[in-house]
Amino acid sequence: MSEFRIHHDVNELLSLLRVHSGEGAEVYIDLLQKNRTPYITTTVSAHSAKVKIAEFSRTPEDFLKKYDELKSKNTRHLDSLVYLLSKLTEDKETLQYLQQNAKERAELAANTATSSTTNFSIPPCTSKISLQELEELRKQLGSVTANSTVQQPLELTRKILRDKQNKKNSGQPIPVFPSWVYERPALIGDFLIGTSLSTDPTVPIGTLPLASQESIIVEDLLYVLIGVDGRYITAQPLVGRQNRAFSVDPNLDLSIKELVTRILPIAASYSAVTRFVEEKSSFEYGQVNHALAAAMRTLIKEYMILITQLEHLQRQGLLSLQKLWFYIQPTMRTLEILASLATSVDKGECMGGSTLSLLHDKTFNYTGDSQAQELCLYLTKAASVPYFEILEKWIYRGIINDPYSEFMVEEHELQKEKIQEDYNDKYWDQRYTVVQQQIPSFLQKMADKILSTGKYLNVVRECGRDVTCPVAKEVIYTLKERAYMEQIEKAYNYASKVLLDFLMEEKELVAHLSRSIKHYFLMDQGDFFVHFMDLTEEELKKPVDDIITTRLEALLELALRMSTANTDPFKDDLKIDLMPHDLITQLLRVLAIETKQEKAIISADPTELTLSGLEAFSFDYIVKWPLSLIINRKALTRYQMLFRHMFYCKHVERQLCNVWISNKTAKQFSLHSAKWFAGAFTLRQRMLNFVQNIQYYMMFEVMEPTWHILEKNLKLASNIDDVLSHHTSFLDNCLKDCMLTNPELLKIFSKLMSVCVMFTNCMQRFTQSMKLDSEIDRLTLEHGTMLGPPTEEERAEETAKKKLTNKLLAEHADNLHLTSGFEATINKFDSNFSTHLLDLLDKLSVYSTNDCEHSMLNIIYR
Numbered sequence: 095m096s097e098f099r100i101h102h103d104v105n106e107l108l109s110l111l112r113v114h115s116g117e118g119a120e121v122y123i124d125l126l127q128k129n130r131t132p133y134i135t136t137t138v139s140a141h142s143a144k145v146k147i148a149e150f151s152r153t154p155e156d157f158l159k160k161y162d163e164l165k166s167k168n169t170r171h172l173d174s175l176v177y178l179l180s181k182l183t184e185d186k187e188t189l190q191y192l193q194q195n196a197k198e199r200a201e202l203a204a205n206t207a208t209s210s211t212t213n214f215s216i217p218p219c220t221s222k223i224s225l226q227e228l229e230e231l232r233k234q235l236g237s238v239t240a241n242s243t244v245q246q247p248l249e250l251t252r253k254i255l256r257d258k259q260n261k262k263n264s265g266q267p268i269p270v271f272p273s274w275v276y277e278r279p280a281l282i283g284d285f286l287i288g289t290s291l292s293t294d295p296t297v298p299i300g301t302l303p304l305a306s307q308e309s310i311i312v313e314d315l316l317y318v319l320i321g322v323d324g325r326y327i328t329a330q331p332l333v334g335r336q337n338r339a340f341s342v343d344p345n346l347d348l349s350i351k352e353l354v355t356r357i358l359p360i361a362a363s364y365s366a367v368t369r370f371v372e373e374k375s376s377f378e379y380g381q382v383n384h385a386l387a388a389a390m391r392t393l394i395k396e397y398m399i400l401i402t403q404l405e406h407l408q409r410q411g412l413l414s415l416q417k418l419w420f421y422i423q424p425t426m427r428t429l430e431i432l433a434s435l436a437t438s439v440d441k442g443e444c445m446g447g448s449t450l451s452l453l454h455d456k457t458f459n460y461t462g463d464s465q466a467q468e469l470c471l472y473l474t475k476a477a478s479v480p481y482f483e484i485l486e487k488w489i490y491r492g493i494i495n496d497p498y499s500e501f502m503v504e505e506h507e508l509q510k511e512k513i514q515e516d517y518n519d520k521y522w523d524q525r526y527t528v529v530q531q532q533i534p535s536f537l538q539k540m541a542d543k544i545l546s547t548g549k550y551l552n553v554v555r556e557c558g559r560d561v562t563c564p565v566a567k568e569v570i571y572t573l574k575e576r577a578y579m580e581q582i583e584k585a586y587n588y589a590s591k592v593l594l595d596f597l598m599e600e601k602e603l604v605a606h607l608s609r610s611i612k613h614y615f616l617m618d619q620g621d622f623f624v625h626f627m628d629l630t631e632e633e634l635k636k637p638v639d640d641i642i643t644t645r646l647e648a649l650l651e652l653a654l655r656m657s658t659a660n661t662d663p664f665k666d667d668l669k670i671d672l673m674p675h676d677l678i679t680q681l682l683r684v685l686a687i688e689t690k691q692e693k694a695i696i697s698a699d700p701t702e703l704t705l706s707g708l709e710a711f712s713f714d715y716i717v718k719w720p721l722s723l724i725i726n727r728k729a730l731t732r733y734q735m736l737f738r739h740m741f742y743c744k745h746v747e748r749q750l751c752n753v754w755i756s757n758k759t760a761k762q763f764s765l766h767s768a769k770w771f772a773g774a775f776t777l778r779q780r781m782l783n784f785v786q787n788i789q790y791y792m793m794f795e796v797m798e799p800t801w802h803i804l805e806k807n808l809k810l811a812s813n814i815d816d817v818l819s820h821h822t823s824f825l826d827n828c829l830k831d832c833m834l835t836n837p838e839l840l841k842i843f844s845k846l847m848s849v850c851v852m853f854t855n856c857m858q859r860f861t862q863s864m865k866l867d868s869e870i871d872r873l874t875l876e877h878g879t880m881l882g883p884p885t886e887e888e889r890a891e892e893t894a895k896k897k898l899t900n901k902l903l904a905e906h907a908d909n910l911h912l913t914s915g916f917e918a919t920i921n922k923f924d925s926n927f928s929t930h931l932l933d934l935l936d937k938l939s940v941y942s943t944n945d946c947e948h949s950m951l952n953i954i955y956r
Contacts, residue, residue: 140173143180150183163441255378269377283368284321285329285338299326300345307347308415311354315418316405318361320398321368327354329365337433338365353415360426363433367394370436380445380498381480386453389476390432397425431466435473446500447532450478454536457573471573478571481534489544489585490563492551494526502533503545526552536575543586546815550589553720553814554596563588590813597814601721604808607821610664611725614713615733616797617740619659626653627748634707638672641707646670671714676705677738678840680731708745712738723814724821732825735834736797743789746847749854750782774857774920781850781927788843796831800824842934849930853923 144161148154164172182188279286299307314324318340323329326343340358342351371391374383404421407413435456438444444452453474460466484501487493494505504527526549533541554561565584570577597603613619629649633641647670654665673680712734717725807820826835833839 139177143173143177146180146183147176251378271376282372284365284372285323287329287331298345299343304347304350307350311346311350312408312413312415312418315354315357315361315415316401316408318358319364319401319422321361321365327358329361337437338362350415353419357419357422360422360429363426363429364394364397366433366436367429370440374439378498380500382446382449382477382500383439383444385480386439386449386473386477389473390436393428393432397429400425427465428469431460431469435470445532446481446498447502447529447534447537450474450481450534450536453477454534471571475571478534482569482571485544486566486569488548489582489589490551490566492548492553492555492561492589494548499529500532502528502537502541503548504529504532525549536571537578539575540579540582543582546813547582547586547589550593550814553723554593557596557720559596561589561592586813593814594811594817597720597724597817603721603724603817604805606664606717606721606725608805609662610667611715611733612801613659613662614668614715615737616801617737617744617793619657622653622657622659623744625656626650627744629653631748634711636707638705638707638710641672643670643672667716669714669716671712671734672707672710673712673734673738674710676709677735677742678837678844680735680738681834681837681840708742711741724817729821729825732829736825736828736832739832739834740789740792742847743785743792746850746854747782747785747789749851750778750785753778753854753857754782773917773924777853777920777924777927778857781853784846784931785850792832797828800827800831839934839937842930842937846927846930846934849923849927853927856919856923 144158148157151157161172161176182192299310302310311326314327317324318327318329326346328341330339330341332338338361340361342354342358346354367390371387371394373379374387400421404413404418407417435453438452438456439449442448442452453470457467457470457474460470481500484494484496487495488501488503494501494503496503496505506524506527526545528541528545537544551561551563563585565588567581569581572578613622617623626649629652630646633645633649650668650670654660654662654668659665714734715725715730717730801824804820804824808817811817811820829835833843
């Protein structure tokens with residue numbers, strides 16, 4: 095069971111039990127994943143669990159009856175569920191809680207039912223009810239009773255199945271039989287109730303001698319055995335799904351009546367099989383049931399030949415009741431098994447794979463009875479032929495031809511283009527899915543490989559290449575599962591190799607990842623980013639609404655052509671993307687997908703703060719089919735989150751370096767506030783050291799080693815699922831180690847970056863206010879005047895002016911410092927930076943210890 099499935103089931107269980115725990119489902123999910131063990135159901139364990147529950151139950155008969163009913167329907171995982179329930183009976187604390195919970199839910203349901211009870215228009219008791227009102231009340235009560243007890247008509251069942259199948263195959267509606275097939279009961283071959291075919295007057299059989307009674311009853315039995323009422327033995331109307339019952343003339347001799355009673359179950363079995371064959375031959379019930387009905391019809395023909403032979407003996411006067419009983423003994427067991435199978439398929443409403451599962455299980459259950467097992471084996475082989483034809487097309491060519499929705503793999507209408515548009519689109523997971531109830535039990539272990547085999551071939555087919563498996567062989571049903579495993583394994587290996595070679599060699603998957611994705615999204619191409627950030631710095635400082643995207647695209651193109659990225663053959667696939675949210679909001683939206691908070695976060699108003707271009711900027715990448723299976727929107731979103739994280743760090747580093755350049759100019763002045771200025775220089779260096787170390791950690795201690803592991807795994811991958819798994823694992827590890835899966839850590843880190851940016855802005859404003867560069871440039875006479883080079887006298891005068899200017903500027907800086915409280919501001923920056931840094935280091939220490947994420951400790955050591 096996948097982690098997602100466990101998460102979903104635990105949440106459903108908590109919701110059903112109305113548990114509102116502060117810990118949430120995560121605690122229980124961790125416990126389940128740590129303690130789960132594979133459980134293999136055996137006949138002995140299932141029986142002992144059933145006995146234990148029956149002993150514990152207040153109504154054991156009802157429990158056993160329900161168990162047998164579900165077993166007859168071939169309900170999946172029934173024995174596993176019974177085993178779990180038997181374990182719950184041993185846990186008193188859990189039982190007490192469940193009983194209390196059930197009581198509360200029953201009271202709530204009773205209150206709800208009381209408030210929404212159907213209101214019948216019953217006249218008040220004081221007045222008499224007229225005949226018309228009484229009749230109307232009777233109709234209302236009758237309709238309520240009928241809805242709860244009457245079996246769903248076959249016509250309605252067929253219509254529901256037909257509508258369901260036509261909905262899935264809108265372009266190819268399934269055919270239907272003409273109405274007269276169902277309107278003429280004489281065509282069915284079963285008993286016609288309420289019509290007598292004999293016009294001869296019936297002589298009371300009790301008045302006849304014993305030999306005559308036997309002769310007449312033998313003739314009657316031959317009629318009854320082929321679904322026609324006799325004169326003294328007649329069929330009773332059917333009630334629900336019960337077996338056919340017969341009424342025998344009570345005046346018949348007891349010895350003859352006893353033998354007749356033993357023979358009549360054959361007629362009941364014949365009736366059940368005939369009805370099944372006629373009903374399941376309709377198009378709506380699918381090809382597997384058609385094949386099963388055809389195999390049963392073949393056996394019924396042999397049965398009819400036997401009855402014809404017996405009739406021939408009877409006409410010759412050579413057939414007594416005892417001889418009839420002797421001749422039909424072998425047939426009796428055969429029809430009993432056929433009727434049992436027909437009833438089970440009918441009760442379980444089985445189609446396709448579920449029918450094959452039931453037949454396979456019945457075949458195994460008859461292991462000690464060779465005749466019965468051979469019969470079930472014949473039926474299962476016949477019924478499996480159309481199913482295996484669908485299976486062969488799927489695993490050998492990647493095509494599904496399943497008009498009646500019987501196959502284990504179901505196709506959904508999804509467009510592969512949406513992989514590039516929708517983050518939550520699951521083309522690879524949801525285009526083809528496994529339908530659990532349609533998996534034959536003998537193919538259960540191979541279900542995932544069957545799904546993957548067809549999916550691999552289907553991808554190659556959608557790229558315009560026709561593929562046919564060279565090791566294709568006809569799949570034939572057998573009790574030996576190894577035969578299926580070998581054929582499916584060969585087809586799977588071929589499909590894996592075909593798709594993997596297609597993606598790796600023809601579509602150059604590794605080249606796309608290493609040449610483009612890594613260079614641009616993981617900032618592996620240093621000179622390109624220097625050029626790009628120099629070109630776009632002024633544009634990206636603007637609010638995102640004021641940025642002209644086409645201008646950015648042109649600057650990106652220029653940076654690509656001016657750097658070593660010009661050699662990348664896929665550089666034209668790189669695009670600009672201005673995101674509507676900042677990184678933290680994007681992270682929260684991604685983490686909320688498929689959770690209860692998803693709607694609230696998506697419908698929330700965008701941030702009130704106007705995003706700058708730097709905060710909204712990201713790259714995007716155009717990926718064509720079939721590479722979009724690997725580099726899909728999910729993967730690109732993760733790459734974008736990593737890129738935005740590092741790109742903003744790189745921007746902060748550039749800002750701090752610009753402050754350092756400005757501070758170099760300020761060092762030549764002998765400011766009285768040197769202590770304050772030295773404090774600002776120290777803080778700037780601490781910030782720069784922090785940002786550079788964080789970048790070094792992310793690029794060289796997280797991404798580079800993880801990338802080498804990815805490259806190694808891609809070389810060893812044997813199929814596309816391995817490639818998907820390794821690629822996803824790489825991105826998940828990078829996001830986790832870069833603190834992008836933990837909103838708490840990311841928020842603290844974002845505050846640190848904000849402090850650094852505000853500090854750089856403050857220092858830039860201070861430097862600009864001094865206007866050092868412009869003043870010095872204005873007073874410089876190094877290049878002389880129009881009259882020629884400067885004289886010695888002019889040089890001395892210039893030096894004096896410079897000293898005076900420096901003194902005036904230093905005094906101006908000190909006055910500015912005193913008036914605007916710069917020292918307090920710098921101290922506040924220092925305090926905030928230190929507080930947030932210590933907070934981040936504390937949190938990193940806690941997470942790395944509790945979650946065993948030791949890679950984050952490297953940040954602390956640095």
